Amino acid sequence: QQNVQQSPESLIVPEGARTSLNCTFSDSASQYFWWYRQHSGKAPKALMSIFSNGEKEEGRFTIHLNKASLHFSLHIRDSQPSDSALYLCAVSWPNYNVLYFGSGTKLTVEP
């Protein structure tokens, strides 16, 4: 059984700040790691994924993965008000056909 935990529960940052969201998982054999973003009242939508240790950057967003530490994170550079949303991390392991989600971090970016 996968146990996915997120921190912090909520975060308020000023526009232009660098934001860091954290996720821990319970099985070091886990292989597929995702961040989903859900704007208020909308469907969750995939933001980024990573499948091996290290770092992956896409625009203002960067994912770090450290499987030995059972930890991955999402970093947002130059945060914008449009980034305000619920961020959900997910791990697709032990059943790689299923996403196991954390409880989410609510991010608010203030203008």
Added chain:
Amino acid sequence: EAAVTQSPRNKVAVTGGKVTLSCNQTNNHNNMYWYRQDTGHGLRLIHYSYGAGSTEKGDIPDGYKASRPSQENFSLILELATPSQTSVYFCASGDARGGNTEVFFGKGTRLTVV
């Protein structure tokens, strides 16, 4: 863009009544999922399916049944609805290749059991 359509979008049900939530996908995905979302719990998996005729229990299946009559359709059934099942329910679909491919979500159904 992958399409997952849920109906109804909002539903009020009485305690003890039967509720059916429907989901249709036009992505030709093998895998389909039902999650519920409650504040502080993120998305919790109720049932999922690998294809027509298949249903599997997720992490919180008690009080729910699922039906997958075709590749496109996946239903969630509450035979005897209870107030604790008040929640927002999301259907999703994903490719059979699994974890390294994106899962696409519908817009959700808000269910209130009174």
